[in-house]
Structure formats: structure tokens, C-alpha cells
Amino acid sequence: MQNLTKILYALIFVFMAGFAIPAIAEDAKPADTKPADAKAASLTVDDIKKMLGLSIYLQGSYNYNFNSPGSGLNDQRIFDQKANSFMLDLAQIVFAKEPPTGGVGYKLKLSAGETAKYIHSVGLGSTNTDQPFDLTEAYISYVAPLGKGIRVDFGKMVTFIGAEVIEARDNPNYSRSFLFNYAEPFTHTGIKIGYNFTDAVNAAVFVVNGWDDSSDNNAGKSYGLSIGFTPADAFSGNINMITGPEQNNTNSNYRSLVDVVATIKPVKPLSLILSGDLGYEPMVPGVGNATWSGIAAIAKYDVTDIHSVAVRGEYFNDRQGARTGTAQELKEVTLSWEIKPVSTLILRPEYRHDWSNRNGFDTNISGVAVTGRNGTKKQQDTIALGVMYTW
Helix, strand or coil: CHHHHHHHHHHHHHHHHHCCHHHHHCCCCCCCCCCHHHHHHCCCHHHHHHHHCEEEEEEEEEEEECCCCCCCECCCCCCCCECCEEEEEEEEEEEEECCCECCEEEEEEEEECCHHHHCCCECCCCCCCCCCEEEEEEEEEEEECCCCCEEEEEEEEECCCCCCCCCHHHCCCCCCCHHHHHHCCCEEEEEEEEEECCCCEEEEEEEECCCCECCCCCCCCEEEEEEEEEEECCEEEEEEEEEEECCCCCCCCEEEEEEEEEEECCCCCEEEEEEEEEEEEEEECCCEEEEEEEEEEEEEEECCCCEEEEEEEEEEEECCCCCCCCCEEEEEEEEEEEEEEECCEEEEEEEEEEEECCCCECCCCCCCCCCCCCCCECEEEEEEEEEEEEC
16 A cells, blocks of 8 residues: 555656646747757646546535434445545546557556545455555556457456446436445456447446455456447446356355446436346355345436536345345435536535434444444434535
8 A cells, every 4th residue: 555655646746747847838939840858848738638648536525414423424325424524535646548449548547535445445455444545447458450449458447337436526416325335346357348339239248356356355257248228319228247256265156236227318408317236145154145136216407507406316225234234225315406617616515315224323333334233213314515626
């Protein structure tokens, strides 16, 4: 983890050094006959940003829990876990280049902050939640010039499962669903092979170490399949599947998950997103045969170019408690208002109501993340403000 931190600091230094280049170039006059070093000095920050595929993302928030839990945590949450507190959720530096046909590309994403604590993969530094740095993505891409182009990605990448992603900017709501928190993986390390059969149909196969494993915890691999289709501009869908051994030191007891995502745009300002998961894993230690399932529906309406509203409703059934730690049924309703004063800045106030058929909220163990245990209430209400900036 110390090496990862040093790498992060080095990349930040390279980025900051880029700001000095325009000052050097102020007195330079454009000419085709300039020496190579003079041409390099005339590069602007935007030129360097484009060449490196550089972007920066910052995300912060304040979250208030009306239960005022003794643990200081929003129970049953992961990414927006701290209650009644300002948070630096994410600070990311990303370098990316899309591969041309017959060429090579790459993506490198370094994350820091509260969110980075909870997405560590096994085998890549420490996985405890005291480490606020994470190498979230690092992969090489190649597009073989066969047919429409066969794309191969090799390395560590975010999951292809689900309707939501790690960065709140790219989700309709600030907080993540129970499905994203508990039903699905966050990242994979391995190989992906994808092909666009037509403009409407594409598919990809995956061979990876497993769920959030940079180094495999057994000798088996997990296998994934994703099929995407866009029959019309107003509709797109994905069917995703993954199966493989995920328990330590055993190549049996396959964990399997089927995920379906559909996006419908009946009119221009309105987007409807439906997502469902069904998972099964036999012989889970301390649990036995486990199944989990859930469904989430999101509606987002763009009132103007600056304002939009989004509402999410969700049901998640963790029948044996293999995912949350307690056999329970979870539900939530979330209402978000998005404000974009400028194209690079998003403000997102949010209200969320969670409830369970068990006393899974208002825990009283100070400073300890407790999921679904020792609670005194079956529900919790939170309000939050998410602030997101992209450069």
C-alpha cells in the first residue's frame, strides 16, 4: 500500500508539472520550423490532458441520519456509511486511451477517500478499511483487426454487473442501492473479450479470478458473459452472468449470479432504469446454501438543462443472511434532486428511507460497522448532499 501511495503522489506531481508548461510557452511563437524542444514547450495543459487521456474526479458529501446511531454509521450502507459527518468520498486520477483497430489502449484509475476504503480487492495491498487508497482499474486493451474488431482487455477492471457504478456522478442518485452494495461484485482481475456483432447487438466473455480478487483465493476461475442489445434509441438492455468458486481454498461451491438491466427512454427528458439480480452459492461457511435476490427501479426526469429529479425504489431479499450478515428483507426509497450550475459541477441533495423486517438499524456500538445486528429500529431516514466535480 505504501508503494501504491508513492505511485499516486508521483502521478500528482506529473500532473501539477503540466501546469508549468503554458508559462514556458507564453513567449513562444508558432512556426513549423521550431526545434522539437520548442514545439514541446508550446503544448498547453489541454494538449497534455488529451494526449494522456487525463481526467480528475472529486466527490464529497454531508449525510445526516435522523436515528443518530450510536455507531456513527448509516446502517446497511457501504459507500455513504458515515452518519452526521462531512466526507471526502472520492478523489480520482484517471489516465485512459481507447485502442484503435489494430492498436493498443489502456486505463489507469487511482482512487482515494472514504469510498476507496471499501472497494479493495483481495491480494492487492491491505483490504482493511483503514487504507484510503485503491488501485481501482489498471488494464491494457487491444483491438484485433478481425471482422468489426475483437477487443481484448487484460488486467483489473470494474465489474460489468449491475446498473450502478462506483462514482456517484454517473448514477441518477447519490447513494447506491442495496443491490450494488451487497448483491454484486465491485471489480474483477482477468481477461475480457468483446465483439460488436451489429450496431444493436454486442457480447463479451470474461475469465477472471473472481469477485474482488486481484490474487485468487483458490485454484479455480470465475466465468462471465454479458450480452447487450439496443434494438432502438429508446431501449437498451444487458443480460449478465457470472459463476465460479469464491470460497477460500476450494474449487467447488460455485457462486452464481444472473443480472438484468434495462434502460427505457419513452420521451426525451425521461429515463427509466430497471435492474434485477438473482444469486446462489452452496455451502457458505456458517450459513449453508444461500440465495439472494432483488429488484430496483429508477426514474430520472430532466426538468431543464440544469435541474433534474430522480427517484429509486428497491427490494432486496437476503434469505439466509449470506450477503448482509442477517437473514432479512430490505427496502428503500430514494429521492434526489440534481443541480448542474456548470457542466463540470453537480450538486445532488437527497432524501432516503430504508426499512427492514428485522431490527437492522440504530446500532449502538460506537465506531464499529455493524450490518443488520444489535439494532433497535426497523427503519432509518437520511438526508444528504453530494458534490461532484470533474476536470
